Amino acid sequence: MKVVVIGGGPGGYVAAIRAAQLGAEVTLVEKKYIGGTCLNVGCIPTKVLLHTAELYTTLEKESKKLGIQIEKLDIDWKKLQQRKKTVVSQLIGGINMLLKSNKVKVIMGEASFLNENQLEVQLEEGKKAAVDFDYAIIATGSKPLILPIPGADLEGVITSDEALSLEEIPKSMLVIGGGVIGSEFASIYSSMGTKVTIVEALPNIVAAMDQEVTDYLVKALKKARVDIHTDTKVEGIEKTKTGLRVKTVSKEGSKSFEVEKVLLSIGRKPVTENMGLEKIGVKLNKDKIITNKKFQTNINNIYGIGDCRGEIMLAHVASAEGIVAVEGIMGKTSKIDFKTIPYAVYTKPELAAVGMTEKQAKEKGYETKTGKFPLYANGKSLIMGEANGLVKYVVDAKTEEILGLHMAGPRATELIVEGALALRLEATIEEIATTIHAHPTVGESLHEAVHAVHNMAIHLPK
Template sequence: MKIVIIGGGPGGYVSAIRAAQLGAEVTLIEKEKLGGTCLNVGCIPTKVLLHTAELLETLKHDGKELGIVAEAFKADWDSLQKRKDKTVSKLVSGIKGLMKSNRIVVVDGQGKFVGRNIIEVKDKEGRILEIEYDKAIIATGSVPAMVPIPGHDLEGVITSNEALSLKEVPKSMCIIGGGVIGSEFASIYKALGCKVTIIEMLPEIIANMDFDIVKPLKEGLIRDGVDIYTDTKVKKIERAAHGLKITAEGMDGALEVEAQKVLLSVGRSPVTDDLGLEALGIKRDKGKVLIDKNMKTSSEDIYAIGDCTGGAMLAHVASAQGIVAAEAIMGKNPKVDFRTIPYCVYTKPELASVGMTEKQAKDSGYDVKTGTFPLYANGKSMIMNETGGIVKFVCDAVTEEVLGLHIAGPRATDLIVEGALAIRLEATINEIITTIHAHPTVGEALHEAAHGVHGTTLHI
């Protein structure tokens, strides 16, 4: 079986490895760098910056409380950039090693379908190579979405790609879009001394998460000097004396903000143009490639995974879909439960969510029970001096099956796996209660929140 994959991000390279493990002859086409957006200009580099920002915030604000005394703490932007680049380079090198060890042929260039079972690859020098395939997987990812705001093309208006590698920390930044990406960059730059403003057109920042866990983050950002305007729509961006002027309209009328940089953070768009999909009759909807449960497109021999299919544009979703596609092609019966997708925000506090929010469960017709536990009553959170979070379970009131878990606090992005596993196993809240959780850990708060569903919380 000859399988050709277009795109070497976390969906493409994982599907390549799984297909090779199952005995396929695999070719991976990548036009830029292995690892895709996630590794090169997404998940990994942003988390390097966020980790340093978190340490800096801790030392600045909590150092004395934690018994650490020093004259001053400040970030070395150049050193931080070097560490970011070094981390990315090391991981990209690791993927190259995985390709080699799994006997996967990597072809550098832009792939395009030019006929049934033929892909044409054009390299950077313009040379053309034709590759035949039995099955193909489209894993072309996404790019930052652009909105037709007047002035969006002015110098100083940037996307998340450029925000990772600015020559210096700007004095001020206005972030248009208060979703995950916007909130993470707000956390990075405010920790580095930049004056940050967020403008979000929806009623809340990070609107896809349960408000009870978003609230501690929003309050923390405001406390640290970030101006947040929700229910506000940007009308235009213009040049100003010291940078750029953003004009917006909100619930309270007109708003004007001046900033040195403007970060457009309004989501991402699938990369599906110029692939020759029309000639093969592959169906799309607003740029998204349409797929079935096994990731197969409307063409019998072509599959698609990850951001190019729309849906949850997350690296771990792309990887899971890549495994499904590879196993389906190789005659297996893949089983991945996509109800268990964790959503994570690497701010301080960290936010993590899996399954339904309370509102989503009620809107779906469930009679709902919830249990919560504040981290100010959790011993490990006290030790870490990070007590501003909360844990919340959402359950079916009749069966007490766990429908969702939502966490704001330290290690939330690591702890959320307990909720994902509970949903996958259709666990009840009593099964969480009767599972022993280690002490002292932040994980104990999950145990207490589970008790909260029955009103039997022990430590509050």
């Protein structure tokens, strides 16, 4: 069985390794870099910067309270950039080792379909190679979406790719788009002294998450001097003598902002062009590859996974889809339980969610109850100096089954896995309540919030 995987990101390389484990002869074709966007210009390098930003903020504002005397605290941007490269290089090396150990053949080049069983790969040195296959998995990922805003092509207008590798920390930055990526970069640069402004067209930033949780992020960003303008649209960007002028409009009228950099963070779009998909008849919805639940396209031996489907654009979802696609090809039955997908925002405070929000549950006809526990009542959060947060359960009032878990606070992105497992096992609040949680931990707050559904949280007053 010959399987070719197009794209070496978290969907593609995981699919390639799983296919090899199951006995396939696997070829992985990658256009630019192993690890894809996530590892090279996405999840990993962003979190390297966020980690330093978090430590810097803690030491800058809390060092005396923590009993640490620091005469001068500063960020060495060049060394931070080098650390980012070191982390990325180490992880890329690890992936290459895994591919090699699983005997996956790697070809660096741009793939396009000649027919339903053959690819042509444009190699880096200008040569071409043909790759025959029985099955193909398209895992080409996504790229930043650029809306036709006048002036979006000006120097100083950047995407998340460039925002990771600026030559120096800018004095000011306007972020167009207050979603996950925009909020993370706002958190990074505001922590490092940049005057940040967020302009978001929707009524809230990180609008897909529970607003009670995102309110904690809004509070933290405003405390860090980030100006947030919601229900506001950008009309255009102009060059000035000192930088850029961004013109916006809202219900309050027109307003302009003078900044050094403008970050376009409006979203991402699937990478599916120049692949010959139309030539072989693969159906698309605009630029999104259409698949069934097995991630099979209308061409039986060609599959699509991850961001190129334009559905849930998360690295861990791409990996899960890759495994399901491969196992289907190799005769194993598997599927994804999409309700257990965790969502994570690596700001300070961290945000995390799994399952339905209270609003979504009510829209689906559930009668709901909620349990909430503020982190100012959690000992470990106080020790860490990060008591700005909340744990919130959304529960089916009739069965007391957990429908969703929403968190803001320290290590929320780590702790959300408990909620994902609870949803996967269709757990009730009693099953969480009767599970002993270690003390002192932030995780205790998940235990307390479950008891709060019945107003029985031990560490909250009546």
